[in-house]
Amino acid sequence: MAHRGSNLRISYLEGNKILPRPYQKVLVAIVVTGALLLPAASSTFFVHLIDLCFLAATGALGLTILTGFCGQISLGHAAFLAIGAFTTVIFSVHLKFPFLLVLPIAAVAGAIIGFVVGLPSLRFRGVYLAISTLAMHYAIVFLATSYQANFGTSASAGITIRDPNVFGFVMQGDTAWYYFLFIFLSLVTVACLNLGRTRPGRAWMAIRDRDIAAEALGVSLARYKLLAFMVSSTIASVSGSLMAYYTNVVTVERYTLDLAILYVAMIIVGGMGSVLGSILGAFFITLLPYAINSLFEFLPSSLRFSTTVFGVQVGAIGLCVILFLVFEPKGLAELWRRIETYFDRWPFRYRPLEATRR
Amino acid sequence: MSKSNLLEVRQLEVVYHRVATAIQGVSLDVPDGAIVALVGTNGAGKTTTLRAISGFLPSEDVEITDGDVRFCGTRINGRLPDQLARRGIILVPERDKVFATLSAEDNLGFAGRRDGPITRARVLKYFPRLAERARHLAGYLSGGEKQMLAIGMALLCRPKLLLVDELSLGLAPIVVDDLMERLKRINQELGLSILLVEQNANAALAIANYGYVMESGRVVFYGSAAELRSHPDVQEFYLGGASHEAVKSYRDIKQYRRKRRWWG
Amino acid sequence: MEFAATILILTCTYALLAAGVVILYKAGRVVNFAHGEIAVLGGYVFYSSGMVTGNSLWFAIFGATVFSIIVGIFVYMAIMRRVVGEPFYVAILLTIGLGVVFKSAIIVIWRATEVTIDFGVQPAIRLAGGATLSYMDVATVILTIVFFAALYIFFRFTHLGIQFRGTAENPLLASQRGVNVNFVLSLAWVIAVFAASLAGVLYGGRAFLSSESVTIGLAGLTAALVGGLDSLRGAVVGSFIVALAQYLTVRLISPVLSDALPFIIVLVVMSVRPWGLLGTLEELDRV
Secondary structure (H helix, E strand, C coil), X not given: CCCCCCCCCCCHHHHXXXXXXXXXXXXXXXXXXXXHHHHHHCCHHHHXXXXXXXXXXXXXXXXXXXXXXXXXXXXXXXXXXXXXXXXHHHHHHHCCCCHHHHHHHHHHHHHHHHHHHHHHHHCCCHHHHHXXXXXXXXHHHHHHHHHHHCCCXXXXXXXXXXXXXXXXXXXXXXXXXXXHHHHHHXXXXXXXXXXXXXXXXXXXXXXXXXXXXXXXXXXXXXXXXXXXXXXXXXXXXXXXXXHHHHHCEECHHHXXXXXXXXXXXXXXXXXXXXXXXXXXXXXXXXXXXXXXHHHHHCCCHHHCCHHHHHHHHHHHHHHHHHHHHHHCCCHHHHHHHHHHHHHHHCCCCCCCCHHHCC | CCCCEEEEXXXXXXXXXXCEEEXXXXXXXXXXXXXXXXXXXXCXXXXXXXXXXXXXXXXXCEEEEEEEEEECCEECCCCCXXXXXXXXXXXXXXXXXXXXXXXXXXXXCCCCCCXXXXXXXXXXXXXXXXXXXXXXXXXXXXXXXXXXXXXXXXXXXXXXXXXXXXXXXCCCHHHHHHHHHHHHHHHHHHCCEEEEEECCHHHHHHHCCEEEEEECCEEEEEEEHHHHHHCHHHHHHHCCCXXXXXXXXXXHHCHHHCCCCCCC | CHXXXXXXXXXXXXHHHHHHHHXXXXXXXXXXXXXXXXXXXXXXXXXXXXXXXXXXXHHHHHHHHHHHHHHHHHHHHXXXXXXXXXXXXXXXXXXXXXXXXXXXXXXXXXXXXXXXXXXXXXXXXXXXXXXXXXXXXXXXXXXXXXXXXXXXXXXXXXXXXXXXXXXXXXXXXXHHCCCXXXXXXXXXXXHHHHHHHHHHHHHHHHCCECHHHHHHHHHHHHHHHHHCCCCHHHHHHHHHHHHHHHHHHHHHCCHHHHCCHHHHHHHHHHXXXXXXXXXXXXXXXHC
16 A cells, blocks of 8 residues: 655645645644634734744745746845835825725736846846846835935835725734734745646746756746746735835835845745745744844843844854755755654655755 | 786776666776776766776765775775876866867876876877977867877876776777877887777777676676677677678678677 | 046956956856955954054955965855855855855944054055045055966966866866865865955955945956956956946936946846856856
C-alpha cells in the first residue's frame, strides 16, 4: 500500500492539491481557528504586531510571484508599495473616493506600473534586470517625492489618510483591522496558490528554471514575464494602499531601497518560490526586530542606545539572509517540510534524495 | 600495488549531480613509462574516468562514490585538480584546452614551473609551430596548433602522468597522425606515461602499449595493443571492420545484427 | 576649471569602486552589491585607527591593505566560496545581505555618526582659473592613477597576474594547471576591497562619511555596468560618464535626481548596448 508522504506526491493530480492529506487540513483548521481567536487572548500591541505581519505577508506574496515563481530578480518592490500608497493619497485625500473604490483603483494603478516596470525584463535578464528594477525604483521614488513636496505645508511629516469607512463602519483599532487583514491575506494566499498550480504558475516556473527551453516549448516569455510583473505589482500596490490606511500616514521616506531589500529578505528566509515560505518569512522578518528589542531589555540600560538596537536589528536581518542562503537555501518552508516529513514517516527514518537537497 | 604501476584505478564509480552514475566498476592500470589507450564511443565514460583521476572542482557537483584511484601508491580520491597537478597528474582536456584570451607564450608559461626535466626550449623543439605563433592570442590559433599548445602547456607542468582527452577531435587525419607521432616520441624520449582517451581507436592503438575498451560506463575489454588490434569485435566496432576479409556487402557490417560479446 | 577638477575627482572615486566591481566580476562572475558598504566601512575603520595612530596618507594606504586582506579573505573563504557554482542570483542576494550586515556594523560600532577624516592641515593648490584643489583632491587623483597603473602592470606583466587572468577565463583549466583557485579568488576580493576602502578613505577625507554614504557603491556599480562589467578600461570610461552626467544633472536640473541618475544612464546604455561600452558581448549570458 503506497503511503503517500506529506510533500511526497506520487501522482500529478495529487501533486496539484494544496492540502492532499487529512492531517494537513486539520492543521490548517487549527491555525485558522487560532488566528480568529487570537485577538481575544492577546494584548493590543501583539495584535498590532500581527497586523503588521499580515501586511508584510501580502507584500511578500507579491514579490514571490515575481521572484519566487518567475525568477525575475526585482529590487523595486518598495516602489510598487509606494504606488499603492500614493494612489491612495490621490484618490482618497484629493478626490475623496471611498475606501472600497480606492482599493481596486490602487490595484489597477499597480497593474499599469507593473507593466511599465516589466518591459525591461523582455530585454534583460539576471543582474541587468535587477539594475533596471533599481532604476525604476528611483524613478518612482523621485516622482513620489516631487508629488509630496508639492502637496503643501502639512506634508512634512507625511500625508494623513483618514480611517476607511466601509458602509458606515469605521475601520479603526487593531482588532478590526486584524480580521480584515486576515481575510485579505487568506484570499491573496489562495489566489497565489491557485496561480501557482495552474497554467500561469507552470509557465512562470518554466521561465525561472530555463527560459530558453520554456520559449522553445511555446511559453510566451513576453506575455508571462509581463503578467508576473503585473500580478506582483497589483498585489504589492493593494498592500501598500492598505498599509497607508492602516498607519494613517503616507510619507515617501518610507519607501527606500532598504525596504525593498527587506522584502527580498522575507522571501529568502521563508524560502524562494514557496507561498507558505513567503508568509513564514514575512512573519519572521517583521517580528525579528521586536524580538531583538526584547532581548535588549535584558541588558543594562546603559547599553541600550537606540542606534545600537537599530543597528543590531538591521544586522540581524542581513545575517539571516546570509545564513539562510548558505545553509538553508529553501528557507523556513523547507524546515517545516522536514518536520512534517519526520513525523509523517515515523518510525521510519527519512533521508531526502540527495539530489533534491540542494 | 604491483610492479611499477604509476596509476591504479580500482572499481571506480562516479556520480553526477548525485543521481546519474556515469561510470561503474572501472579498473585500469597505467604502468610506468607506458602509453595506455582508453577507447570507446560517445558517452562511454572515458572523459569521466580521466576527470576522476585528475580531479573535480567542488562547484561541479560530481563525486567519486566508490573505488580507489592510486597514484604512485597513494590514494588520491577526491583531491582538487591543483593538488593533483602538483603531484604530476596533468590532464589535457577535450574542450577549452587553452586560455583563449592569453597569448600562446603566456599559455606556455602559465604553470610557471621553471625546474623540471622538460624545458620550454624542449617543448618548442617538439612543437616548433608554437614558437612562430608565440605572440598570437591562443583563441586565434588553428585547431591543431591549439592542441599542440595544450600539450606543450601540460608538458611544462612537470607531469609524471599525462592524461590526454580526445586528441583527434576536429583535426584532420594528417594532423592527428602527426600529433600521435610526437606523443610517441615524447613518451620514448622523456619516459612520460600517457593515458590516452580516444574515439579514433586506430590512431590510439597505433602508438599505445595497452588498451582498454569502455562502453556504457564500464570497461568491457582490455589487453595489449596488439591483442586489441586483432580482436574481431574491436576491429568491427572500433577499427572500421576486419582488415583481412573483404567485406561482401553492407549487411555484413551492420552492427545491430551482432551482439557484442566481450568474453573470449 | 573648477568644473573639470570636480569631474576628475568624482571620476576617480567612482573608478576605484568600479575597478573593484569589475575585478570581482571577472574573477568569480559575482556582481557585488555591497561595494559601497565595504568602501564606507573601510573609511570608518581608518578613521578609528587614525585617531590612535595619527592620520597620514601613507598610513591610510597601509591600513587599507590590512583591512582588505582581512575582510577580503574572510568574505571569500567564509561566505562567497560556499555558493560557487550556484545560480547567479544567489551570489547577488548574498552580497546584498553582506551589504546590510556591513551597514549595520557601521551603525552599531560608530553609531552612524558622520565623520570626516582629518589628514591635518595641508597646503591647498591653486590652479589657473581660480580653482583650488585641496590636498585630498590631488591625493585622490594621484592614487587612482597609481592604482590603475599598478593593476595594468600586474595583469599584463606579472606571472601571478597572468594566472589571475587565466583563472578568470577558465577556473577549471587553471586548477588543472596547478593554480589554487581559492587563492586567486581571495586575491580578487582583497584587491577589490582595497580599492573600495581606498575610495572610502579618500571620500571621507574630502567630504564626510555616514551610513548613508553607501550609495556611492551603487554609483560605482552603475559605472562598471556602463563601461562593461568585464572591462577595467570600461570602468574608467563608465565612471567618467556617470560623474559627468551626475554633475550636470545636479547643477542644471535638480539635485534630487542625483541618486537616481546613474541608474537612468545605465538604463539608457543597456537599452542600446547591454554588454556595456567596452564589455564583451559573450558575457551577457553569463548572468
